[in-house]
Amino acid sequence: MDNTNALRTPEYLDVLMWLETASEDLITGAYWAATGSVKQDLRIGIQSLMDSDRPALANYFPELVINPIKLDELSVLFPECIQPLKTLEESLSVRDRDRRSPPKGYWAVSAVIQELKTEGKLSPSQSVLLAAELATFRT
Structure with missing residues (x-):
């Protein structure tokens, strides 16, 4: 993850910590139910984790992959x-x-x-x- 994430709110950091251990099903449910800044935090967190610790999240959120390639x-x-x-x-x-x-x-x-x-x-x-x-x- 980039350093700009460290400057985010404590709520965002809580979201990141949750994303690191939550199941894909829980993440999917939370993402589709979320709105506003929570959804934005989830989107950014999911994108960060897809390109670091949890690349398999790309299977659940292909629309969030940056520059997808076929x-x-x-x-x-x-x-x-x-x-x-x-x-x-x-x-x-x-x-x-x-x-x-x-x-x-x-x-x-x-x-x-x-x-x-x-x-x-x-x-x-x-x-x-x-x-x-x-x-x-x-x-």
């Missing part, structure tokens, strides 16, 4: 994704004709996403969303 945008933004994505796309095309054919390139795309995250080119929340989108091709 799989089809990866090859434009990161050339190292071109070949793995092309392999996956080709295998999915084959799979359309033969459902028994496994998706090839899935793990290569997954590895590239992890590498981009490790290099700091993708935020933790962006990588969670990309992994979730990629998972839809696995079944």
